[in-house]
Amino acid sequence: MTSIWRAAAVALCFAVASVVTSAGAQGAASGMAMARPHRSPQPSPSPSPSPTAPPTPSFALDQIPTGTWLMILQPTGYPIYSNMTLKDDGTTVTGTWEYDPKTTYALSGTRDGSHIKLALKLPAKSTTDQVGTMDITIDTYADMFGSVSIGPITDMPFTAAQHSRVPPPVDSTPAPDDSPYPPQ
Numbered sequence: 001m002t003s004i005w006r007a008a009a010v011a012l013c014f015a016v017a018s019v020v021t022s023a024g025a026q027g028a029a030s031g032m033a034m035a036r037p038h039r040s041p042q043p044s045p046s047p048s049p050s051p052t053a054p055p056t057p058s059f060a061l062d063q064i065p066t067g068t069w070l071m072i073l074q075p076t077g078y079p080i081y082s083n084m085t086l087k088d089d090g091t092t093v094t095g096t097w098e099y100d101p102k103t104t105y106a107l108s109g110t111r112d113g114s115h116i117k118l119a120l121k122l123p124a125k126s127t128t129d130q131v132g133t134m135d136i137t138i139d140t141y142a143d144m145f146g147s148v149s150i151g152p153i154t155d156m157p158f159t160a161a162q163h164s165r166v167p168p169p170v171d172s173t174p175a176p177d178d179s180p181y182p183p184q
Contacts, residue, residue, distance in 0.1 A: 061114060064141050065093055069160040073148065084160060093118060097134075107134070114138040120150060136160075 065088040073080040086095035086107070093116055095107040109118035120132035132150035139145055142162045147155040 061111070061138065063088070064138050065111060065116060065144075067162050067164065069144065069162055071097070071158050071160045073156055073158045075153075075156055096123070105131070109134075116144075116146075120148075 065086045067086065069084045069086065071082045071084050073082065080099075082097065082099050084095060084097045084107070086093055088111060091111050093107070093109050093111050095118075097105045097107055097120065099105065104123055105120040106123045107118045107120060109116060114137055116134070116136040116138070118134040118136065119130045120134065121130055132148065134146060134148050136144050136146035143159070144161075145157070145159045147157050149155055
């Protein structure tokens with residue numbers, strides 16, 4: 001019985017030795033291939049150049065400011081949340097800013113493209129006595145950013161968003177398990 005085990009052990013040793021030898025030969029061959037300089041494939045040229053004109057926004061610029069904006073003022077420390085309501089009529093922008101439940105400002109100013117400059121006034125004295133300014137840039141059809149200056153506070157940054165805006169419909173996309181590529 002021991003001779004059968006010896007024969008099996010010898011056969012196993014030959015099998016392992018042949019596998020190691022062939023793996024070493026392949027490793028040497030691949031090492032030689034690695035020694036040759038590798039040339040990376042050149043990218044193919046783009047089928048068409050990138051567009052130079054910005055894409056058309058979902059809304060015309062005079063429609064974007066109109067609505068209620070959730071503002072997030074960013075002073076040192078904690079952010080301050082407030083609401084601003086704007087109405088754009090041509091290049092004239094008017095509205096109100098509810099800084100807090102006790103303080104509301106009347107807003108009036110102009111829009112030049114995506115840039116808005118507003119004067120802040122107390123509602124009781126809305127015809128006189130400007131108390132501050134807002135400098136706003138419209139970022140998208142539902143976002144804006146800028147700065148507010150009121151009294152000793154100068155250029156306090158803020159962002160604002162219109163959560164009530166409905167984005168345009170999304171192009172048809174495949175379901176999560178479907179392949180975006182047509183079957184071959």
